[in-house]
Amino acid sequence: MNSRNDIFARWEPRRFGAAEAERITGVSQHVQRDWRRRKIIGRKEEAGRVQYDPVDLAALALIQVLSRTGLPLEPDINVLHWGKLAITNAALRVDGAIEYAPSVPRALIESTPEYFHLENPPKLMLVTNFAAGPEGIAFEFMEDIRDLTSLLSGRGLASEDSFSVINFEAIGSKLARSAACPLFDVLELSPRLGAGA
Template sequence: MTISLRNTYTTFTAGEAEKITGVSATTQRDWRRRGFLDAPQGWARYELVDLCELLVMSALQERGIGPATSCNISAASALGLSFFVLSWVDAIDDRTNGEFEKLVRQRGEPRGRFFVQPSETEPSKYIIVWASGEVEFVKDILRAFSDLSSSPKYHGAIIVLDLEALAGLLIERAGRPFVSVELR
């Protein structure tokens, strides 16, 4: 028997986005005005991918990386972060009487795979901004730091963002699911 699912993504206001990501509504407007965020028609409404972008931009901004650079990094990481968020049970409002969970168990895949199809089998878990300014998305943090060469990327401060940890933060702060799943 084939199960057909319908997903409905939760929308959040600018005020809710501020509570979840720490980016004030004023800063959100400024970033939209300057082209770092998409400009909505009417009132700003955010879905999970938008919140992921805001949270990564905020985390990088707090570490001294401005919006011109952080908006590109956040756009590139939004699907991967969404994948990690939607892999948590609390991120999904399951209205299928257990059919969705049964499907998850049958396929043996993370829940996030049912909603987000990253280009890779498993998205990168870490964003590294090396001292040289180079940005790298990696799955294995130990492997990323195993090359102790004299490369300029190691000379100075290095920023590491853990997307799985940020996913937990988004879920905790949102206080409600990001997507509802129903049978068609």
């Protein structure tokens, strides 16, 4: 029997329309249009219709969570970049697709890393220093809830008004479970050339 490491997988991210994106992320089509107009999110179209891939859905969900936290809608570029990849990673693990990621050719992973696994994807993000206003807000990524507990106790952060925690794992899980179909199509699964039977 072939192990997963002996299997070659060919992937294709699914595309979702604006109405599907609203159902999956909770971001209304009206808000989506506003964010596209303000260039908070990118614009992708096929045959004149807006299309989102799984990473776009992750970005929509993350920006919505950040805005509900009272943060600026135009988040720090690193926060949006790493946050949406961590969310996509979590969603893929819920889908079960991430299990095949190690068997995908390295060149393909490097050319489209957002579709596969991060080495140690952050699970959480701590946002602090609200009192200083948008210019003073700080973001820190964490790989484990224990990191958060020790960080909070070490800084003496006790008031919910002084910090907020963004849970990438929970957002990604919700995305995957809200979609009516897997976020990625596995177009081909076949044994690697020379792999043992």
